[in-house]
Amino acid sequence: MYTWNDIEQHITVCTCCPLSKTRHLPVVGRGSRSADIMLIAEAPGGQEDQEGIPFVGRSGKILDELLENCSLTREEIYITNILKCHPPGNRDPKEEEKEACFPYLKYETYLLKPKIIVCLGRVAAQRIISPGYKITRQHGTWTYRKDCALTAVYHPSAILRDPAKMEETKADFMEIVRKRDELLPVK
């Protein structure tokens, strides 16, 4: 069985897909390894590729605003991506890249055993919740799988493109905290 350190080491030297040739640094998940809430986005952006840390660029600032608004901190959640390497030009991840990288996400999820999974954006929601997921219509709604509640919210970069999405995404994050308190009343 793999440990967190094994996964991190595998990702650091991974050559499973061609993104390993163009990446600067792979981006391993960050945050609490005993978090109840796991955030999953699609792939690192350019700034993340430079620093090897998820959500350190402009999207990260939006994410921090969303977290702060509902009194969550990065230290109490776990944030990761489906792809651990930056797709050049921020294009959507290719199917084969998602498949090559998916085992890492599976191990992260297995080790973390989150009670709540939050997909950030359409790409993550369609890979994790259902292929036909419509982010505009379904964001903020819940799906249950085994011991875990799953939802999706707009990706922070969608809020950068359309700031009008900020308020409803803040409301979705408040609902995520409400769900955590419902599922885990004493902590």
Ligand code: URA
């Ligand atoms: N966008 C993502 O989807 N993930 C990151 O880590 C940063 C930006």
